[in-house]
Amino acid sequence: MRQAESDVADVMRALFGTPSEPAWPLEILPDIDLVNLESLRRAAGSVSSEKDGTHLGLFREHCVVCHGISGDGQGPASQFQLPYPRDFRAGVFKWKLTERSEKPRREDLRNVLIRGLPGTGMPSFSLLPGEDIDALVDYVIYLAVRGEVERRLLMGSVSVMGYGGEPLPAEERLVYKGDRDDAEIIVDTVQRVVQQWESAQDTVNAQAKTLSGPEDLDTSSSVERGRKWFHSKTANCVGCHGAEGDGGIETLDYDDWTKEYTTKLGISPEDQVALQPFRDLGAHKPRPILPRKLRGGTLRGGNDPERLFHLINHGIAGTPMPGVAIVEEGDGRGLSEDQVWDLVSFLRSLNGSE
Amino acid sequence: MSSSSYLTEGIHPPARTAHRLSVLAVCMVWPLIWVGGLVTTYDAGMAVPDWPGTYGYNLFLYPLDTWVLGPFDLFIEHGHRLLGAFVGLVAILIVIASLRHEPRSWVRALSVGLLLMVICQGLLGGMRVVLSDRTLAMVHGCVGPAFFSLCVAVSVITSRLWWRSLDGNILSIKLAKSHLFLAGVIFALSYTQILLGAKVRHVLPDALAAHFTLTVAMHITVGMLLWLLSVCAFVGFRRCGDLTLFRPVFALLLSVTLQMTLGIGTWVVNYGWPGILGTSFIRSIPGAAEYLIHAKGFWDSVIVTAHVAVGSLILAISTMLALRVIRTRHLLNQSTTTKSLPEAENAIVSASKAFS
Incomplete structure (x- = not known):
């Protein structure tokens, strides 16, 4: 080697x-x-x-x-x-x-x-x-x-x-x-x-330039609709971020950077003995990834609507945060563009940035 | 509790000029440490690539407007050099004054040592620039506080308080060996903290994370130990019966407490809230979970530099305390052997009068 x-x-x-x-x-x-x-x-x-x-x-x-x-x-x-x-x-x-x-x-x-x-x-x-x-x-x-x-x-x-x-x-x-x-x-x-x-x-x-929020962004009706999508099975945001967006849900997942020398090699992130050679070479100790606290917390990727829309749509690379497919009409396979904007309104209301 | 004012009344130390100059040096070196700290905080150590001149000019002849109105890095680096040079001049005057008026040979030697040290410090600073060596910057950063401590030492041993005579006031002071031990340990730990702090501050880019973590852990541990010992000293010296000892201890406790606060601040403005504290704990600190570091922020720089400067101040206070304890213990020991004003003390005073 x-x-x-x-x-x-x-x-x-x-x-x-x-x-x-x-x-x-x-x-x-x-x-x-x-x-x-x-x-x-x-x-x-x-x-x-x-x-x-x-x-x-x-x-x-x-x-x-x-x-x-x-x-x-x-x-x-x-x-x-x-x-x-x-x-x-x-x-x-x-x-x-x-x-x-x-x-x-x-x-x-x-x-x-x-x-x-x-x-x-x-x-x-x-x-x-x-x-x-x-x-x-x-x-x-x-x-x-x-x-x-x-x-x-x-x-x-x-x-x-x-x-x-x-x-x-x-x-x-x-x-x-x-x-x-x-x-x-x-x-x-x-x-x-x-x-x-x-x-x-x-x-x-x-693509980035064409993104712009609808007129009713951040309105109470949009926030309420967003709350519904937040709890929906399609987006399933509550599964990790909690019913009120408080985070704190225990996950068993890790980020992609530490998966490289753990799960991708068939090694459990908790197997200290198997990890030791990697740790000796300076590899970080794998830590379970924590879903972001959305309510009153900080959105590290930024809280401007276009950016949030993009993160919901594409997910966050390197993390378990998935993207939500955008479909013509919300049908269980994804959310429509308007529904994602409603979700953006709801996130911004949780964060106090609307 | 007695104070220095009436204890030293009527006493005229032989080398008063040397004492005044050493006090001047102390007053100049602390700002010098501030400016030096600022140079490191702003990474301006290489703002002037040549040495001992400044961009080809003699240090003292560099155009004032170019210096003052130029880039901030140049302003503080050249200012640091100028201030250092003036401290060097004061050190020369201290040696001259000591050689002329100081009766104690060891004090004269110490003043020469002071001059040699400031020369070495200047050379270290110069070599750091010429060789662009970060390790030398760390050594330079460690010698600075040691020089500051030596300036304080010279000013303490040439002060009127040092020459106070053995009288009833001194005999009433209760100073055990444990006081001396405590003062000595505090002094040693103060400087250890400076060495550890310099290692953290001047960390090399290729340093191992494990080593850095260990150094930080030691820095925190010694800091907490120092604070505990300062509390012990506060309790121990409160009833010793001498304000000239208690006041430095009080200042020490305040400084170490301030320093711990500044230390936390320094870490946070540099690296954010440490993840090892745990997410729940960080979220429980108001504003911590949303805290955003601003690189090169003004107040952030002030906090970091103040942490450096207060570290030196703690060393200075602990130097003063240790020397005063040593001196007072010496006088008290003499009282137990002679039961009266020691002849040796009289002999020193007469010799000093003759010398001056």
Whole structure:
């Protein structure tokens, strides 16, 4: 396994540099300008500032203590956080206006940085200059892409190339060279991951812009109808959030980031012995996921109507929170658009933000 | 309870200039620690990339308008350096005054030590910048309070109170070995807290989460222990019969209590309410479940920096307390051996008069 880690690390250095000295594989991605290289330079490395007050090393200044150098969510202060700091390497982000399985848009990440996440360790960076926030967005995307490619290559090297047993001879090891088959696999992996990010930027903006609430949003009649859908079998919000939206319902489920080394491998999240090797490598202790307290609580994804509509429709990526299908007429398979807006009204009334 | 005012009446310590200068140093170093803390809070330590100059200028000749009207990072970093340089000048004057008027060789040596320490501290600050080394920043942050403590020590041992004579008022003071032990432990724990706090504040990006958690746990444990010992000291010194000892203890208890509040505040404005407290507990704290951290917020920065500065203040008070206890115990011990005004004390006073 160490051989696989070492070989993949070499490939990653060749393609993406290191988190301290980032690079972008322009030879593979000549037409994709997902990240700004100057921003990466500003966000990476040690903290310093220039004569005009421009800060460098932004990620270490603002993020690294929780998210870790590689964005693995295992920074020094991570064990104190509930929820855990996001592990960017899975490429999964909760607060976005794209479909559940899609990557977030730059605007989504920017929005989280500016808004912050109340009730968590994630601050609002609204006091930072806009260009600093843009640089951080670029760098988070860079770490997410880098991390996901790295993990895919690691998995591929074990499952396909035969790493993990006896050390492989030189000719069978993963190397990034133009004339080898490995290079094709590597290029394909990079392009797939980057393409997902790229497509999220292009396709969703239109959908997000067309969302707008009805005229009777937040009215008492809409709230009352929303209460009905909240308790309905179709949406079944009460199953997790409680009859009055007070949360506190015990669940036996976990988030997707810890499932990676538990249920996905057939290990019970409560099996401390089986988990120990992962914990020794710095993995977080799996914690049961807690349904949000909606009444009087904080809606971490934001409480503006369009955003709530989107979260109800698509669910929250990385969590057990499912989406509700939107159908022409509410028929038990989903809710109609108007019914979802009523649900939005009800949620906002619980939250006091109507 | 006796107080210092009448105890020290008519006493003229030999090195009064050195004492006044050391008090000036104390008054300058605490703001210096505030500004230094602010530099770290705003991550402005590398705002001026060269050293000992500032962007090619001599430190004292950097254009005033560029400094004052420039970016905030530059303002506080250059200000920190300037203030540090002035403290260095005061340290030089303390050495000169001590060498001229101070009869006790160990005090003269201590004043030279003070100067050497401020030079080392300046060099550490410079090396931190030149090498862009975060570990050196932590060392610099630990030496600062130690220097502050030394300034307080020099001002205490050159004060009139130190030279007070053995009279009935002192003989009425009840000071056991346990008082000395308590003062010593409080002093040691105060500095331990500063070391642990510096380790938390200057945590390296690649530090293991387990190590950081352990350091934070130790920081909290020692903090609580320090508070308990401050309460013990408050009770123990309340009836000792000497206000010059009780007042620092009272100030210590207030400072440590304030410091614990600031410590909680510092954590919350940096990392939010810790999840390990449990969701139910956090929800029971008004506003905690909805609390939003604001990176680089003004009041947040003030809280964090105040936590740094009050930590140094606690060390300073504990230094003063420990030295005064040592001195008073020394005088009381002499009284038990000579039963009268000690000849040795007379000899020191006469020697000091001759020297001055």
